[in-house]
Every structure is written in structure tokens, then in C-alpha cells.
Amino acid sequence: MAVQRASARLLAEIRRSHQVYAYIDVISPTQERMRLPATGGEVNCDRTASVRRTCKATCVDPLGTLVPEGPASLLTPYGTELRPYRGVRYSDGTTDVLPLGVFRLAKVSVSDGTGGSPDIQLDAYDLSRTVARDKFVSPYVIAEGTNIVDAIKAILERTFPDLSYDAISTTRTTTAPRLYDVGDDPWEAVTELATSLGCDIYFDVEGWVVIAPPVDIDALPSPDFQYMPGQGKLLDLSRVFTDEPGYNGVVLTGESPGDELPPVRAVAWDEEPTSATYHLGPYGEVPMFLTDQLIKTAEEAQATADQLLRNLLGFSAQLSITGIVNPAYEAGAVIEVVRERSHVSGLYAVDSFNVPLDAKGTQSLTLRQKRTAGG
16 A cells, blocks of 8 residues: 545645644553544654654643553553544544554653643554564474465464455465574564565554555556645755665575475566666666575566565665655655756655654655656
8 A cells, every 4th residue: 555545635635734633542452542632743654664664652641641650551561552643624623534553552751840741752663563572482384385475474463363464365385394493583584475475564554464566666656646846845855866775686596495496596677778777777787686485486586576676776866855744655655746946857656754743743755766757
């Protein structure tokens, strides 16, 4: 999911002066619920981070009912979830909000100075961190012939038995038993399994597990949002051109144990002649080498190499912008940015962004580009 299905009314409202409406639903392990107004903080999303979404929020406790009294209190990091929302309050009094993620509360800090009410700082992470911390306490084996998506689900269900999934379908299976040792990280395990399919894996804003290919930056669709001259949505912009990491190719070797098939090899390059990192152009060839024990055929190897390359391309030309807050984004959203004086005009994929929980904050986005708009 690249962008949430925000209403046309909300998208029109955030383009002009509007009243921000934000809150946090707090849910205990026993399903006790409380709604908190957020006075500050933000949600951050980074497609390249090990934990994709993080949340830092500030709230006040004028009545003294929120400050934790002990481990059994609601605002304690022992299984409590945070679900922040941001949107708008329209002039007719109705509200329209979008979810910003499902987070496990990790830290609560209370600051109580002289006068006023205590300030409470909440730090939370999406559910992938909880999976990563639930390390294998005994050797864990994925049996030979197990469907790879089913293997991913089985590992995740150790921690969260009732997850919902937005996953590709695949016939790919393991070719030999796959062993994880005591102390291994289950989130790393499912990430490796997803990568072998050429997919990203992450928890989305509703807490669903997404297993899907990355955005194809060579074939970006029409933009989800636009930052154009005269609209007042773009506050500032900076560009960086770099050759780090700079990969423009993937060399993938499939070595499936447990069968008598020889290793297979696939190579994927940046084949777009107009690209700055075109592998037959002045930039040259900068390949990433990978080995995968779940790949059995040349066709599987090529498909995976092609998908992995899509994660690498575009980082040589990065764009950072600050603008009005759009709470509908997911990493991978496609936006159009035009700023003639900076020679910027094109379609970009969003790699990271923040969503402030107060009305004063602005939104910062890190973008990557492969082709110009309409190109």
C-alpha cells in the first residue's frame, strides 16, 4: 500500500488553512481503551530502517489520571498499544482522520515541574520490533517443501497469532530444512524469506503484515500527491547527488541445498539509457552480489534479481522536501515535485517521511527519482 484512501474532501482541506485534529488511542493487553489528545510528537516512517515506523508523542495529564502508578497501569510498556491518528476538523464540526500505525509502547517518561500539569512522553515502535525481540528460545526448523509465505506466517504467529495479511501468492518452497539457532532474530528471518521472493515485508498503518514487491521506480504510476508552483504546499527543498551506495546491478546466485540441481545465476542491470546510472553509460557497472538458498531455477533467480534492483535504483539522485502535512502517505507513495528554479520536475518515490501530531509541525520527505514526469 503506497498511499491510504484519503477522502477527496480531506486532501482538498489540507491544501489550505485548516484545523488539525489528532489523537492517540491507547489499548491495554486486556483491551482497556483510552483516547488521548496529543500535544506534540510525531510518527516517522522509513522504508530502509529495520523498524519501519516509530512514534514519539507528548500528552499532558491535568487531572492526574494518566501518570502510571505501577506496572499494571495503562501507560506502561508491558503490552500496551498506541494507535495515533491525524486528520482535520471541518468547519461544520465533523472530523476526518487517518491511522498512522499500530505501535507497541516501549518507554514512558513523566516530567513534573513546579506548576502546571505533568508532561508524559511516549516512545513506541511498530510490531516488527516486538517480533524481533521474541527471539527463538530453541532451534527452529522450516521443513523442506514449505511454501515461503506460509513459513513467514508461521514465524510471525509465534508472537502474534491473529495477524491479518496483505501478501502475494507464490508457489516457491524451501528445498531443504532451514534451521534457525537459539537467539536468532525472527524478524531478520522473515525479512530474508521475503527478500528471496523479491519482496518487502512490513506492518502497515492498520497493523496488517504486507508482503509485496517494492515500487518499480522505472514504471511509476500517476502521482498520489503533487507539489506544484503557486500552491503553497512546498516550503523548502534540497537535492543530493551521490554515488553511495550507488549499486546499479544485482548479481544473484541461487544455491538450493537438498537437491541435485546446479547453482543458478541471474544478473539485473539498470537498462534505462536515460538513467544517470545506466550500466553501459559513463557511470559504469557497480553490482551488488547476493546468494540465496531458496532459489532453485534461473527464472526464479532473474525475477528476484529484477525486484531487488528496484530497491536500489534512484538513490544516486535524492530529493528532500518540507511541506504541508499529508497524513495519508506510506513509504513507496508516488508524488510529483516541480520547482523550476532548482531544476526539479519529476515523479518521485517516497522513502521516508514524518507526520507531526500537532498543528505546528511540518512534514519532511526523502524521495528518490528515476524518470521525469511523463517520461
